[in-house]
Structures are given as C-alpha cells and as structure tokens.
Amino acid sequence: xxxxALTDRQQPAAQTDGAAALAAYLETQRRIxxxxxxxxxxxxxxxxxxxxxxxxxxxxxxxxxxASLERDSRKHGTTGDDIDFALLVDGLExxxxxxxxxxxxxxxxxxxxxxxxxxxxxxxxQYTRNMATGASNAxxxxxxxxxxxxxxxxxxxxxxxxxxxxIRHVVxxxxxxxxxxxxxxxxxxxxxxxxxxVAEFGFQSLVAIPLSAxxxxxxxxxxxxxxWYDGPSLLEHLETVDIGDDLxxxxxxxxxxxxxxxxxxxxxxxxxxxxxxxxPGDVVAVASSGRxxxxxxxxxxxxxxxxxxxxxxxxxxxxxxxxxxxxxVLAAGEAPVAMxxxxxxxxxxxxxxPMLQGRTYLFKLGTRTAPGSITRIRHRIDxxxxxxxxATDLRxxxxxxxxxxxxxxVAFEPYAESRDxxxxxIIDRVSNATVGVGMIDYALRRATNLTWQxxxxxxxxxxxxxxxxxAVIWFTGLSGSGKSTIANLVERKxxxxxxxxxxxxxxxxxxxxxxxxxxxxxxxxxxxxRVSEAAALFVDAxxxxxxxxxxxxxxxxxxxxxxxxxxxxxxxFVDTPIEECRRRDPKGLYxxxxxxxxxxxxxxxxxxxxxxxxxxxxxTVEAVPEVLADRVIxxxxxxxxxx
Amino acid sequence: MSDRASHLRRLENESIHIIREVxxxxxxxxxxxxxxxDSSVLLRLMQxxxxxxxLPFPLLHxxxxxxFRAMIEFRDETVRALGLRLLxxxxxxxxxxxxxxxxxxxxxxxxxxxxxxxxxxxxxxxxAAFGGARRDEEKxxxxxxxxxFRTANQEWDPKNQRPEFWRLYNGRINKGESxxxxxxxxxxxxxxxxxxxxxxxxIVPLYFAAERPVVExxxxxxxxDDDRMRYHPGEQPQLRMVRFRSLGCYxxxxxxxxxxxxxxxxxxxxxxxxxxxxxxxxxxxxxKDSMEKKKREGYF
Numbered sequence: 018x019x020x021x022a023l024t025d026r027q028q029p030a031a032q033t034d035g036a037a038a039l040a041a042y043l044e045t046q047r048r049i050x051x052x053x054x055x056x057x058x059x060x061x062x063x064x065x066x067x068x069x070x071x072x073x074x075x076x077x078x079x080x081x082x083x084a085s086l087e088r089d090s091r092k093h094g095t096t097g098d099d100i101d102f103a104l105l106v107d108g109l110e111x112x113x114x115x116x117x118x119x120x121x122x123x124x125x126x127x128x129x130x131x132x133x134x135x136x137x138x139x140x141x142x143q144y145t146r147n148m149a150t151g152a153s154n155a156x157x158x159x160x161x162x163x164x165x166x167x168x169x170x171x172x173x174x175x176x177x178x179x180x181x182x183x184i185r186h187v188v189x190x191x192x193x194x195x196x197x198x199x200x201x202x203x204x205x206x207x208x209x210x211x212x213x214x215v216a217e218f219g220f221q222s223l224v225a226i227p228l229s230a231x232x233x234x235x236x237x238x239x240x241x242x243x244x245w246y247d248g249p250s251l252l253e254h255l256e257t258v259d260i261g262d263d264l265x266x267x268x269x270x271x272x273x274x275x276x277x278x279x280x281x282x283x284x285x286x287x288x289x290x291x292x293x294x295x296x297p298g299d300v301v302a303v304a305s306s307g308r309x310x311x312x313x314x315x316x317x318x319x320x321x322x323x324x325x326x327x328x329x330x331x332x333x334x335x336x337x338x339x340x341x342x343x344x345x346v347l348a349a350g351e352a353p354v355a356m357x358x359x360x361x362x363x364x365x366x367x368x369x370x371p372m373l374q375g376r377t378y379l380f381k382l383g384t385r386t387a388p389g390s391i392t393r394i395r396h397r398i399d400x401x402x403x404x405x406x407x408a409t410d411l412r413x414x415x416x417x418x419x420x421x422x423x424x425x426x427v428a429f430e431p432y433a434e435s436r437d438x439x440x441x442x443i444i445d446r447v448s449n450a451t452v453g454v455g456m457i458d459y460a461l462r463r464a465t466n467l468t469w470q471x472x473x474x475x476x477x478x479x480x481x482x483x484x485x486x487x488a489v490i491w492f493t494g495l496s497g498s499g500k501s502t503i504a505n506l507v508e509r510k511x512x513x514x515x516x517x518x519x520x521x522x523x524x525x526x527x528x529x530x531x532x533x534x535x536x537x538x539x540x541x542x543x544x545x546x547r548v549s550e551a552a553a554l555f556v557d558a559x560x561x562x563x564x565x566x567x568x569x570x571x572x573x574x575x576x577x578x579x580x581x582x583x584x585x586x587x588x589x590f591v592d593t594p595i596e597e598c599r600r601r602d603p604k605g606l607y608x609x610x611x612x613x614x615x616x617x618x619x620x621x622x623x624x625x626x627x628x629x630x631x632x633x634x635x636x637t638v639e640a641v642p643e644v645l646a647d648r649v650i651x652x653x654x655x656x657x658x659x660x
Numbered sequence: 661m662s663d664r665a666s667h668l669r670r671l672e673n674e675s676i677h678i679i680r681e682v683x684x685x686x687x688x689x690x691x692x693x694x695x696x697x698d699s700s701v702l703l704r705l706m707q708x709x710x711x712x713x714x715l716p717f718p719l720l721h722x723x724x725x726x727x728f729r730a731m732i733e734f735r736d737e738t739v740r741a742l743g744l745r746l747l748x749x750x751x752x753x754x755x756x757x758x759x760x761x762x763x764x765x766x767x768x769x770x771x772x773x774x775x776x777x778x779x780x781x782x783x784x785x786x787x788a789a790f791g792g793a794r795r796d797e798e799k800x801x802x803x804x805x806x807x808x809f810r811t812a813n814q815e816w817d818p819k820n821q822r823p824e825f826w827r828l829y830n831g832r833i834n835k836g837e838s839x840x841x842x843x844x845x846x847x848x849x850x851x852x853x854x855x856x857x858x859x860x861x862x863i864v865p866l867y868f869a870a871e872r873p874v875v876e877x878x879x880x881x882x883x884x885d886d887d888r889m890r891y892h893p894g895e896q897p898q899l900r901m902v903r904f905r906s907l908g909c910y911x912x913x914x915x916x917x918x919x920x921x922x923x924x925x926x927x928x929x930x931x932x933x934x935x936x937x938x939x940x941x942x943x944x945x946x947x948k949d950s951m952e953k954k955k956r957e958g959y960f
Contacts, residue, residue, distance in 0.1 A: 039928045046854060051667045122802040123795050125848050132667045134846060146823055153825040274680045279713035287709070289677045289827065318711035330676035332711070343684055367823055381828055384684070442828045449832040451822040 045129045052255060055136040055151040055184075057175040058161030063192045067161065067230035068124055068137055071252070074237045075126045121151045130256040145400070145414040146367040148175060149454060152182035153440065156260045159188045159251070160211075164197045164227070168210045174400045176211075180218035181363060181416065183436060183456070186258060187215070189225040190251060194243065195232055201245040217403075222258065226251050264327035268352035269293030269301070270430070270438060272383035273345045277332050285316055285332040286341055288384070291437035293349060294326040295333070300350030303341055304428035309350050310337040344385035346428035346438070354438070356426040357460030361395070363432075365416050368445070368452035372411035373539045375546045377576035378452070382427055382441040388579055389423035390546075410539050411453075420461060424579065432456035446572050447626075479559035483517045486658045487556045489581045490649065493568045493628060494591030495620045496606055497598035499637045499645075503591060504565040506646035511561060516659055519555050521548055523566040536617040542573055549577035556585060561658065569619045571626040587656070589649060590631035595620045597638060668855055672705065675843040677827055678806055679709040679790070682841050683716055685831035686788035689841075692777070693719040693746070695731045696907045697863050698792030698844055701852055703738070704861050705843060706790075718745035720780055720789075724772040725750055726761055726909035728885050734864045749780035761911040762890045769912075778814045781838065788831065788839045796848045806845050812836035849905075850930050857923040866904045867926070869918040873897035880914035 056064045124135040136151030152158065158179040162172050179187065189211050197203045208225040215223070226235055227243050228251055234240035237252045249257070270291045277285040295301070295312055302309045314334040315322040325331045333347065341347070348354040366372050372391060380389050397408040397417040411417055432439030443453030480487050490507070492500040504520055511518045527534070531547055534540040545568050555562045568574050578586045598620065599607040610618035617623045628634075633652050635645045653659045682689050691706065693699050706715055721735060739746045751759075754771040761768045781789060795802045805821050807829045822830050831839055844852075856863060875882045875895050881902055882889075889911065902915035903926075920926040 036924070039924050042931055043854070043927075046668075047666045049667060051670055123846065124802060125796050125846070127848075127850075150823040150825060274677070275684045277710065277713055283712055285712075287680055289673060316712065318708045328670065328673055330673040330680070330709070379832070381830065384681075436826055440826050440828065442825055442830060444830055444832060449830070449834060449837075451824075451830045454823070454825050 049127075049129070049131050051132045051134060052157065052258070052260065053134045053136070053155050054157040054159060054255065055138050055148070055155040055179075056159045056161065057138050057148055057151075057179070058163075058172070058190075058192075062161040062163045063230045064137060064161055067159075067190065067192065067228075067236070067251075068135055070230045070233060070236050071135075072124060072126055074233060075128060075252075121147045128252070128256060133255065145174070145178060145416075146365065146454075148178050149182055149365050149367075152179050152184055153436070153454070155179075155182075155184055157186040157188065157255070157258065158184045159190050161190045161192050162207060162211070164191050164194045164200075164203060164207065167207045168214055170401050172211070173214050176215045176218060177400050177403065178365075178416075180215070180220065181365070181456070183432060185219070185221040186260060187220045187223045188251065188254060189223065191225060191227045192230055194227040194234065195229040199227070199234075199242045201243075204246075224248065224254055224258075226254065264292050265294055267292040267327070267434075269295050269299070269347075269349040270354055270435070271295070271331075271333070271347045272385070272428075272437065273341055273343055273347060274384050275343060276341070283334070284338070285334045286347065287330075287332045288347075289330045289437075290325060290327050291383070292327050292435055294324060295331075296324045297321075301333075301335070301347045302350050302353040303339060304346040304348055304354045304356055305344075305426075306340065307353070308339045310335045310339055312336070344383070344427075346383065348428070354428045354430065355460065356428055357462065358389075358423045358426040359392075359461040360421050360423075360429070361458045361461055362419055362421055362441075362455040363416065363458065364391070364411070364419055364443070364453050364455040366411040366413055366453050368450055369413050370445075370452070371413075371538075372415075372443075372453060373542045374409065375539075376542045376570075376572055377446060377579070379444040379446055380421070380423060380441050380455075381444060382429060382457075383438055385427050386444070387423045387425050387427055388446075388576070389421055390576075391419045392422045393420040395419060418458070419455075421455070429457055429460065431459055446575060476557045476559060479557075483559050485516055485559070485561060486585075487559050487561060488585045488587060488653070488656075488658045489552045489556055489562045489564060489577075490587045490589060490653070491552075491568070491574065491577065492563065492565045492589045492591055493574060493631075495593060495595060495598045495625055496567055496618070497601050497603055498591045498593035499642060500565040500567075500591045502642050503589075503635065503645050503649070504563045506642055507649045508563055510646060510650055511653075511659065514659065516561055517559065518561045518563060520563045520565060521552060521555075526551075526566075536623070538617075538623075541569065545570070545573040545577065549573075549580045552577070553580050556581060561653075567619050567625070569623065569625045571628070574628065587633060587652065588628050588631040589633040589635060590628045591635050591637060592627070593637045668851060668858070671847055671851060672708070672855075674827075674846060675702075675705045676709040678829065678841065678843040679706055681827075681829050682788050682790065682831060682839075683710075685829075686839065688784070688786050689717040689788040689790065690747075690781070690784065690786040691715070691717060691719045691790045692792075693721050693735070694792060694907075695721065695727070695735045695864060696792065697852055697856060697867060698794065698847075700738075700861050700863050701847075701855055702790065702792045702844060703742075704859060707742070715744060718747050720747045720749065720784075720786075722773060722776045722780060723748050723750045724768075724776070724909050725755060726772075726888075726911060728864075728866055728883075728907065728910050728913075730866050731864055731907055734862075738862070747780070747784065749776055749783070751776035751779065760888075761909055772909075781814065786838065787833060788841055790841050790843065792844050793842045794844050794847050794849070794852075804842060804845065806842055807831060808840040808842065809833070810838045810840060814838065816840075850927070853923070853927050853930050857927055864907060866907060869901050869903040869921045869925075871899045872902050872915065874900040874902055874915065881916070882913075883910060883915050885910040 056068060058064050122137045124137060126133050136155055138148040138151035160172060160176055162168060191204050191207050204227045226248060227246055228235040234242055235250045237250055239250050270293060271288045272291060273286045274288040277287050297312050297314055299312045300309055301312055312333055313336045315325050316332040316334055346354050374394060375390055377388050377390050379386050394408045395418045396405040397415055399406055400416050408417060430438040439457040441455050442451050445452045492504050494500050501522055508518050508520050526548060531544050534544050548564060548566060552562045552564055574588060602608060609615045610621040619625050633649060751772050759768055759771050793801055795804060805824050809822055810816055833839060872883045875897050884897055901919050903918045903920060904915050907913060918929060920929045
C-alpha cells in the first residue's frame with residue numbers, strides 16, 4: 018500500500034533490513050501531506066479506467082483483487098482480453114450492469130510524496146449533485162476529455178461546477194491520446210479550446226496533460242510516445258502541485274460543536290478550527306454576543322497544547338464563564354466574525370421535489386442549523402451556456418443565485434474566504450432530506466446594522482388594554498370541512514365575551530392581499546407565508562386571530578407556528594373525510610374538481626398533509642359545529658388565553 | 661500525535677469531528693463495538709473526542725457466540741479498564757434453534773449478525789450507530805456515506821443516500837429511522853496499523869503471529885477455537901505460524917501465514933502485503949456482490 022518507488026527500492030527486504038525499511042517508511046509517512054482531488058468527465062471519457070490505472074500502477078491492487086478483476090474483465094469487460102481497470106472501481110451492481118458510475122466513490126492511494134483521496138464522480142448529465150458533492154471536499158479537479166471528441170458541453174459543465182464549489186486547481190487530462198495517433202496538434206487545439214472555455218472561472222492553475230489511461234502513457238511516468246510533451250506526468254503533477262492552503266494564516270475561527278462539561282469544575286468548548294491559529298492567552302470573541310475572553314487552555318487527551326491551528330479538532334477552556342453554546346463561533350478578538358440573517362448565495366438544488374420560494378427549510382451552516390427561506394430567486398444559471406434565466410422554482414440539478422433570509426442571525430464568511438463558514442446545506446423539514454447546497458456570496462445587510470424601530474406602546478401594553486392574551490387559532494382542513502363555519506362561531510362567542518378578535522379567511526384574503534396568487538404549489542406556499550405575516554401583525558396588535566385556511570402543507574403551518582411563537586399558536590385540525598366534504602360541497606367545487614374543470618384542488622389532485630400533533634382535533638362527523646366551537650373556547654380557557 | 665502535518669493527524673481530526681457531530685445532533689447514539697482493530701482505533705478516537713468527559717453513549721456487541729474466546733476476554737478487559745458501558749446482544753431464538761456457521765452458511769450470518777443487530781437497535785431505540793467500516797475494505801463500501809441513512813426498516817438504499825458536503829453532516833431523522841456513522845471512512849488498513857503502533861492501542865492478541873492449530877479448508881486457514889469445531893474427514897489440525905488480519909467468528913475467519921509477532925513487524929509486512937484483508941473472510945465470498953446485499957439488508 019505504499020508508493021511504488023519505495024517498494025521497488027526496498028525489495029527484496031531481508032530480515033535485517035526490515036527495521037531500517039520500516040523506519041524509512043514511517044519517516045516518509047510522517048512527512049507527507051494529503052491531496053484530495055476529484056475526477057470528472059463525460060460518460061465514456063475513461064475516469065474509472067484512469068483511477069483503476071493509478072491504483073494498479075501504484076501497486077494498490079492486491080492479488081486477490083487482481084484475480085477477481087481478471088475474472089470480471091472476461092465477464093463484463095469492454096476491453097477484450099486486456100484487464101478492464103474500470104471494473105476495479107465501479108462498485109455497485111446496477112452500474113456494473115449499465116456500465117456507468119452512478120454515485121460518488123472514494124479511493125485511496127499513497128506514494129512516497131503524497132497521500133491521495135480520490136472522489137470518482139459520475140459523468141452522466143443528471144448527476145450534477147454527485148459531482149458537486151465530490152467537489153466540495155476536493156482541492157483539485159482532474160477534468161477528462163476524450164482526445165477524439167475534445168471539449169464537450171459536459172466538459173464545460175463539470176468545469177463550471179468545480180469552479181462553483183471553489184476548486185482553484187485543474188488538470189485537463191486529454192485521454193485516449195493513443196486513439197488520435199499521439200497527435201500534438203490535436204492536443205494543443207483541445208488545450209486552447211479548454212483554456213478559452215474556462216477563462217472566466219478563476220482557476221489558479223491549469224495544466225493540460227496528454228495521456229492514455231488504458232495503456233498508462235503519461236499517467237505515472239512520461240511516455241516515449243509523446244516526445245513533443247515536456248510537462249509532468251499526471252502523477253508527478255499531483256504529487257507536487259502547490260495547493261496553497263494558507264488557512265492557518267487567516268484570523269482564528271472555530272464553530273462550537275459541543276460543550277464539554279464532565280463535572281462542575283470543567284467547561285470546555287469542542288470544535289474543529291475552521292481558520293487561523295490559537296494559543297493560550299489569546300483574546301477570543303463570541304460571535305453571537307460579542308463578549309470577549311481569553312483562551313485558558315487547549316485541552317486534548319494527549320495533554321494541553323501550546324498552539325492549535327486550522328483543521329485541528331480541539332477543546333478550548335476559556336478564562337471567563339460566558340454563555341456559549343453549539344452553533345456559536347469563537348473568533349480572534351481583533352478580527353471578530355460578522356453576523357447576518359440575509360444573504361446572496363449560489364445554490365445547487367439536489368432533490369426531486371422542487372425548491373419553492375418562501376417555503377421554510379432548515380439551513381445548516383457550520384454547527385448552526387437555522388430555519389429560513391429562499392426569499393427570491395435572482396436568476397437561474399444555465400450550466401452549459403452560463404446564461405442567466407428567470408425562474409420561480411428550482412428543480413433537481415438547477416444552479417441559481419438567490420437571496421435567502423434566516424430567522425436568526427448567524428456567524429458567516431463569504432464562501433470564497435471560508436468553506437466552513439460560507440458553505441451550507443438545505444434540509445427539508447418534513448423528510449429531513451438534504452435537498453440543496455449553497456455558498457454564501459455576501460450578506461445583504463448586516464444584522465448588527467439593523468435596528469428595530471423602538472415603539473413606546475408595545476404588544477404587552479396593547480394586550481393589557483384589551484385584557485386578553487393575544488393568540489393565533491389556525492384552522493386547517495379540506496375545502497368544505499367546516500373551518501369557516503366553526504371559526505365564525507368561535508369568533509361570535511369570543512366577541513360576546515368582550516374579546517377583541519379578527520378572522521383571516523382564505524377566500525376573503527384571496528380577493529385582496531393574495532389576489533395575485535393561484536393554486537400551484539409555489540403560490541400556495543406564498544399564500545400561507547403572507548397570511549402568517551399578517552396574523553403575526555394582528556397578534557402584535559393584541560388581537561386573538563382566527564385563521565381559516567386549507568393550508569395543505571405541514572411545512573408552511575410549522576413555519577407559521579415558528580413565526581408566531583409556539584405558546585401563541587394553536588393548530589385546529591378540522592377533520593372531515595373527503596367523501597363527506599364532497600357530499601356537502603357547499604360551493605360546488607368538488608363537482609368541478611372531479612369533472613376536471615378545476616385543477617390543483619386539495620384532496621382531489623393536490624395533496625393535503627394532515628397535522629400530526631394539532632393542539633385541537635375536531636372530528637366534524639361526530640358533533641355539530643356549535644359543540645365543536647365550544648370545544649375550542651374551552652381549550653382557549655385551558656391555556657389562559659381567555660378567562 | 662506529535663507531528664501535526666501528517667496525514668494520520670488529518671484523519672484523526674476528521675474522525676473526532678464526525679464523532680462529536682453525532683453526539684451533538686442525535687438523541688441516542690451507540691457504538692457497535694466489534695472488538696477488532698478498527699473498533700479499538702475508533703474507541704481511542706472517541707475517548708479523544710470527549711476528553712476529559714467519558715463516552716456519552718454505550719457500546720453494543722452483537723455476540724454470535726462463535727467469536728474467538730480471546731476476543732471476548734479482550735472485550736471484557738477493555739470495558740473494565742476504561743469504565744465503559746457495554747450491552748451484549750445475541751439472537752437467542754436462532755441460537756436455540758441451533759443455527760450455526762457449519763450447517764447454515766449465509767443464513768447463519770443473516771440471523772446471528774444482521775437480524776441480531778437490527779433487533780438490538782430497535783430494542784434500545786438507538787437512532788445513531790457508530791461502526792468501524794472503512795471505504796477501502798470493499799468495492800460497495802467505497803460509495804458509503806459517512807452518515808449513512810437507514811429507513812425505518814433499517815434498510816440501506818444505495819440510490820437514496822443523502823449527499824454529503826464539506827464537513828456538514830445531516831443527522832436529522834424521523835421517528836424510527838436511524839443513521840449508521842462511519843468515522844473511519846477515509847482510513848486505510850495501513851493507516852489503522854500505523855495509528856495503533858504510534859498510539860500504543862491495545863488489540864486482541866490474535867492479530868500477532870503465533871503457532872496455532874490450523875485446518876486448511878477451501879484455501880482458508882481455519883483456527884479451531886473450541887470443541888464445537890467440525891472436522892471434515894481426514895482433517896487434522898497442524899501447528900503453523902499464523903496471525904489474523906481481521907477477526908470474526910472463528911469458523912468463518914481465515915488466518916494468514918506470518919511471522920509478524922510485533923506491531924513493527926506487522927506494519928512492515930503490511931506495506932509489502934499482496935492480499936486484501938477481506939480476502940480472508942469467508943463471509944464475503946458467499947455470492948457475488950455479497951457485501952452490498954448484506955448492507956441493503958442492514959448488515960454493517
């Protein structure tokens with residue numbers, strides 16, 4: 018598993034040489050660093066073959082794997098009697114049958130100059146997300162092209178994604194050079210075309226290498242068959258390219274991962290240092306509060322450290338007891354980290370269900386997870402032509418520039434400065450899937466610069482005057498389930514008791530505030546977002562607000578709950594079976610929906626996600642509206658919202 | 661680790677970060693402790709991640725009752741010395757039915773490992789389980805995520821895994837779902853051995869070469885560990901210098917011929933090794949793509 022050169026030098030290793038060989042080997046291993054790179058190219062450019070070749074030639078293939086490879090080559094291979102190196106790395110059953118790599122696979126090899134972690138990423142068009150995944154942890158990209166085909170649309174796309182994910186070093190591997198007769202002119206033409214195509218991507222280094230993965234030309238050693246090429250072989254370049262990782266020189270930043278508190282005598286903050294260097298005695302500032310203190314100790318199981326720097330997973334003990342929790346960022350006192358809640362960012366959508374403007378997702382940045390939403394899609398980017406296109410939602414593999422708003426300010430840095438504090442993932446609140454990934458460009462406004470207009474009469478004062486506890490009572494259910502009927506009865510009863518109320522009704526709001534919205538998924542999300550905001554204002558005014566909306570999606574109702582505040586939000590599930598709603602059909606809508614005259618009708622051809630744990634669950638087939646309204650009144654009393 | 665630039669240091673940092681992230685995000689984690697060298701390394705990394713605190717979760721050992729006796733002794737000694745919480749689970753129903761590695765082949769592994777593991781995780785309500793698997797072990801593992809999502813049926817769907825970016829792991833799950841976490845994903849077998857040597861991590865003595873009774877069967881060297889061993893006609897154990905590169909149930913784990921009786925000798929042997937470690941595991945040879953099939957069903 019070592020470098021080929023080392024093995025060649027040391028074999029055969031006599032017993033007496035064993036100790037010396039081991040010492041030399043360990044010394045080498047101590048010295049070498051790691052390069053993480055990814056390979057990308059279109060389907061038949063030979064990525065897997067190239068990686069298989071690297072593993073094979075650096076003697077990373079064991080005898081039993083080789084035997085299995087020879088067996089598989091005969092059975093599945095595409096190279097006749099030769100070994101098909103691609104079979105060595107194409108792991109899963111399905112892709113072995115289809116002959117394409119469908120996911121990201123990680124491979125390891127080591128020479129006596131560097132250790133390598135290779136992300137093998139798919140070339141097939143629909144798998145942009147996998148390439149973005151592989152690129153996020155890579156320092157260099159090897160972009161393969163087939164010498165016969167030259168620079169393709171996919172080559173441009175992969176280079177764009179590499180650039181988007183912050184890769185600054187690229188190798189253009191002009192593969193299958195044997196199939197164009199080792200033609201220098203062909204190679205130079207491809208190189209020139211590629212350099213032109215990626216001119217705007219800001220790559221710091223770009224090296225083009227003519228090679229044959231199948232036959233090994235210019236892979237490990239320079240080939241006699243390309244005498245006109247005087248650059249390095251692929252491996253030579255990978256072993257020596259300067260990645261310029263100077264994170265340790267940047268100002269100190271450490272997102273707090275976990276508060277380490279074994280007993281009352283010790284309180285430490287564990288995390289991985291994102292940038293900079295820290296020493297005991299250094300002044301550090303807590304991003305969320307601005308409080309400063311000094312580092313007392315850098316604690317590890319191997320003893321306290323005098324210094325720790327970017328990449329180190331440490332535990333810091335601080336001089337003062339100040340409030341710090343997971344998600345906070347500790348930063349150099351002289352260069353505090355900025356906080357913001359509104360950003361411009363690039364995002365890549367990863368999921369089959371589309372991104373909807375205004376829908377609440379979770380955003381995980383560093384060790385902080387905050388609810389928020391894409392407030393505006395500035396433009397989508399055509400990843401082939403880089404044209405800016407307008408868009409109202411994002412589909413899987415779409416790339417876009419967006420505005421995003423979080424519900425709380427977070428410590429951040431632009432992605433160009435810090436992958437750790439500028440890169441985020443987007444999580445769906447219902448399925449918990451990772452549905453998107455993003456890179457912060459800059460903050461749209463700093464939260465620290467944003468001051469609320471201080472008003473002398475506040476919400477508590479307004480509520481006191483009305484002698485009530487403001488709240489939102491949110492009625493959700495199918496069309497015709499009885500929401501408005503019950504809400505109307507509840508309001509009458511509250512009003513009769515002298516309570517100050519207001520009803521926000523779906524149909525009425527759609528005549529005014531939401532007149533511009535239709536019934537698509539995106540419009541429904543926006544519909545509910547606006548109603549949540551309106552309800553929040555009425556609550557602030559001290560009112561008891563009754564919201565009567567179908568509100569079919571759990572995510573939006575949860576977002577409303579978050580916007581209003583848990584204690585002041587009561588979800589009332591008006592539970593009526595669809596057959597019953599259809600039978601009642603007060604507005605004749607079901608008849609039209611079933612006959613196809615209305616589309617996107619909830620319960621018919623659009624989904625309704627029933628509440629999982631509503632505060633109040635009303636089954637309308639069991640009682641008349643009057644009784645159900647009384648049940649709501651009782652619940653309000655039980656929660657001290659009314660007396 | 662004194663040398664801060666080395667790749668082992670980078671691997672150590674990455675693993676510690678992953679381990680801490682699980683404890684911060686998951687409700688009820690558990691360490692699936694297999695007693696082998698990878699588990700020993702993972703245990704050390706966990707101690708480092710939480711120092712000066714102790715491990716904030718228990719260890720779980722799925723005991724098929726066919727492990728080498730030396731493994732069980734080592735397990736109990738480790739737990740005692742480090743003051744760890746250990747849970748042991750065995751598929752007692754299958755055991756009572758007499759399911760064993762000689763008669764039941766792949767079904768034995770399914771019942772005593774896969775099913776036992778799933779039952780134990782469900783029984784205790786664990787939502788995250790640490791394992792010591794590495795991506796270099798086997799082809800299908802090269803595509804495994806570090807946070808590997810499992811459905812409520814504890815199944816692994818290789819086409820529906822969460823994409824992983826940077827160091828951002830998504831540990832959020834719905835009720836009944838769980839996550840398997842592999843902090844050693846980016847380690848190689850040789851990294852493991854070097855780390856054991858540099859950190860002086862205790863391991864089961866079976867990893868060191870010694871004269872042991874050996875039966876050669878289908879090209880594998882089996883070391884009978886008790887009188888339940890079934891001999892084929894004509895088989896006679898012979899003393900040979902062997903050691904193990906991976907450990908499991910003794911009738912299913914092949915030894916390798918070796919004279920490497922110390923860690924430096926093992927590392928020296930390793931960097932000239934010509935056979936991959938799983939090649940000695942009979943379990944993987946059951947059928948083509950066997951590891952991927954087992955993983956889908958819930959095996960680690």
